[in-house]
Amino acid sequence: MNALFTLPFTAIGRADHDRVGGKCASLGEMTQAGVAVPPGFAVTTDAYASMLANHGLKDEIARALSRVDPDDFDAVDRAAQAIRIRIRSHRMPADVESAIRDAYAAMCAEIGADMPVAVRSSATAEDMPDASFAGQQDTYLWVIGADAVVEKVRDCWASLYTTRAVAYREKQGIDHGDVLMSVAVQKMVNARAAGVAMSLDPNTGDRWKRCWARSSIARFPTSM
Secondary structure (H helix, E strand, C coil): CCCCCEEEHHHCCHHHHHHHHHHHHHHHHHHHCCCCCCCEEEECHHHHHHHHHHHCHHHHHHHHHHCCCCCCHHHHHHHHHHHHHHHHHCCCCHHHHHHHHHHHHHHHCCCCCCCCEEEEEEECCCCECCECCCCCCCEEEEECCHHHHHHHHHHHHHHHHCHHHHHHHHHHCCCHHHCCEEEEEEECCCCCCCCCCCCCCCCCCCCCCCCCCCCCCCCCCCCC
16 A cells, blocks of 8 residues: 555554544544444545646635635635536546555455445544534545546545535635645445434533433444
């Protein structure tokens, strides 16, 4: 596995946040702690940065957004859409694509066939104390085959510039150029149940008096 552009969850911890983003850092931390996390790997922010540098996209994106009034939603939407099209219109650098294909092939070698995976965005500005970015970038489920994985990784990069993500960063005062995108490629599993648990009231932020929770336990196959 190319350690510059891809890292397995087994080699990732919180210290790698700048290279793998919030989601992958958490997945790696849990994996190393022995939690039953479906296996996978991170496509690092180095891969994304290489894509931008290879096609001069960083300066192009900065220019496009500098001309937009952040309070004009339609203008933000048009600029964000144009940026996504530009990212998707370029082929990723050959060494980045090769690293992703090799890492996916190593996962598939375990079962002797193409493995269904989730391709999940993991930006460096996710899961922050004051800005979760929940749902701002894209995730793709049941992706099968190396060609599809490469395509969806690029789509996740492009989703850093969804209209909602651009508007959210503007609201939070986060510079667009400071945010990089990593991508998690993770084995799909058939959970018997899935859910979310909340440790505070999402309306008031109250952790104790009016806290409510809805939770369930996801049970993963032992063959994971």
